[in-house]
Amino acid sequence: MRARSIRNLLLCVGTALLSACVTSTVDQMVFNEPTDGIGDSSVVILGRRHSSDYETEPDFVSCVGEHIAAADKSIRVISELEFLNALYPWFEPRTAPLHPADIERLLQQKPVAQKMAALKVEYMIWIDGSTESSGGSGSLACSLGGCFGFGTWTNDSNYEATIWDFTDQAEVGHVNTSASGSPTCLP
Amino acid sequence: MISADSMRRFTPLAIAAILAILAGCGPARVVVQGTFPPPLIEPLPLTMGVWFGDDFAGHEFFDEAKGKKESSWIVSTGAAQVQMWDTLLRGMFRKLVLLQAKPGTGQPDPGLDAILIPHVEELQYAIPAHTHVKVYEIWMRYRFELVTPDGKPIAQWTMPSYGKTPTALLQTDQEAVNLAAVMALRDAGANFATHFSRVPAVRDWLQEKGVLPGAAAP
Numbered sequence: 001m002r003a004r005s006i007r008n009l010l011l012c013v014g015t016a017l018l019s020a021c022v023t024s025t026v027d028q029m030v031f032n033e034p035t036d037g038i039g040d041s042s043v044v045i046l047g048r049r050h051s052s053d054y055e056t057e058p059d060f061v062s063c064v065g066e067h068i069a070a071a072d073k074s075i076r077v078i079s080e081l082e083f084l085n086a087l088y089p090w091f092e093p094r095t096a097p098l099h100p101a102d103i104e105r106l107l108q109q110k111p112v113a114q115k116m117a118a119l120k121v122e123y124m125i126w127i128d129g130s131t132e133s134s135g136g137s138g139s140l141a142c143s144l145g146g147c148f149g150f151g152t153w154t155n156d157s158n159y160e161a162t163i164w165d166f167t168d169q170a171e172v173g174h175v176n177t178s179a180s181g182s183p184t185c186l187p
Numbered sequence: 188m189i190s191a192d193s194m195r196r197f198t199p200l201a202i203a204a205i206l207a208i209l210a211g212c213g214p215a216r217v218v219v220q221g222t223f224p225p226p227l228i229e230p231l232p233l234t235m236g237v238w239f240g241d242d243f244a245g246h247e248f249f250d251e252a253k254g255k256k257e258s259s260w261i262v263s264t265g266a267a268q269v270q271m272w273d274t275l276l277r278g279m280f281r282k283l284v285l286l287q288a289k290p291g292t293g294q295p296d297p298g299l300d301a302i303l304i305p306h307v308e309e310l311q312y313a314i315p316a317h318t319h320v321k322v323y324e325i326w327m328r329y330r331f332e333l334v335t336p337d338g339k340p341i342a343q344w345t346m347p348s349y350g351k352t353p354t355a356l357l358q359t360d361q362e363a364v365n366l367a368a369v370m371a372l373r374d375a376g377a378n379f380a381t382h383f384s385r386v387p388a389v390r391d392w393l394q395e396k397g398v399l400p401g402a403a404a405p
Contacts, residue, residue: 055322093374110229
């Protein structure tokens with residue numbers, strides 16, 4: 001039962017990373033064979049925001065969460081902002097754990113341990129990457145009143161998702177994807 | 188021929204249009220607005236006073252355009268600063284007292300353990316038009332004074348904070364700068380909450396007060 005749940009979770013993450021109406025490939029997908037189920041625990045999806053020249057888009061992180069929740073109703077997904085606010089200041093870019101082993105240090109803070117127990121967080125999915133736009137054509141002007149015009153361009157996305165098992169404090173899965181597509185905008 | 192009724196209807200529209208044109212010519216103004224969560228930490232058993240000076244509570248950053256293609260910017264952070272620091276400090280200390288007068292100028296409150304005085308020393312911003320990188324960024328440098336209830340210095344230190352937000356379709360420069368400023372304020376709170384008791388002079392004082400055992404806390 002648990003093995004199926006974790007596999008579903010990983011496949012959901014992979015599917016969510018791919019399902020942006022674009023040409024995409026999974027470069028790498030590895031995961032440990034799990035031994036137990038998600039049960040009534042929950043999953044949180046967080047964006048990595050350490051890089052100076054790009055930022056994992058909050059909208060994308062939210063989109064992945066919606067795909068996971070839609071694909072498997074048994075998985076309860078906590079929204080990124082709800083989690084970041086509930087655990088403030090421990091998951092800000094400056095303070096967020098970089099390795100599963102850092103979780104133990106975090107749980108030494110009694111209020112953090114209590115909050116994590118209350119939220120029943122079993123898995124933490126870190127998404128790192130961004131979408132770059134290039135080769136634009138058309139004209140799209142934006143101001144305080146909104147946008148006007150027509151534009152088309154190419155989006156190149158590169159994302160990596162890492163799944164941590166919060167209880168075992170270990171990395172249990174890893175997905176790498178890249179995608180390319182041409183959206184059009186006519187506000 | 189234009190009737191008096193048409194004129195009455197036309198005048199407010201004309202004024203609004205002129206004001207809109209004039210507003211477009213002025214500097215880009217951002218009054219930073221956001222919500223800030225309380226910190227999830229064990230409060231220190233201290234009664235802390237805080238003094239938000241006029242320069243802090245009314246903090247405003249002005250950057251004049253350097254060329255015709257750029258616009259000037261006014262970023263007002265004062266209200267958001269007070270909101271964030273009030274929320275943060277209430278969660279960090281057993282009791283927080285907002286002072287109405289500058290420390291050392293009136294009768295010292297004997298119930299206070301110390302008074303914290305924050306200052307924004309510097310603020311810088313960058314938008315994609317400046318850097319060609321698709322993020323909006325805000326840097327701030329704070330200076331903190333920790334003084335006794337009668338105004339004698341205990342510690343003084345500086346602290347940086349940084350916030351950025353990616354470009355997004357249908358998002359104005361003002362909205363993005365606001366979001367970057369909110370992220371910088373959250374970062375300031377996170378930095379302060381996790382490093383307060385590691386500042387050497389503060390750590391020594393906390394140890395003297397018996398709040399810290401000997402080793403540094405969070």
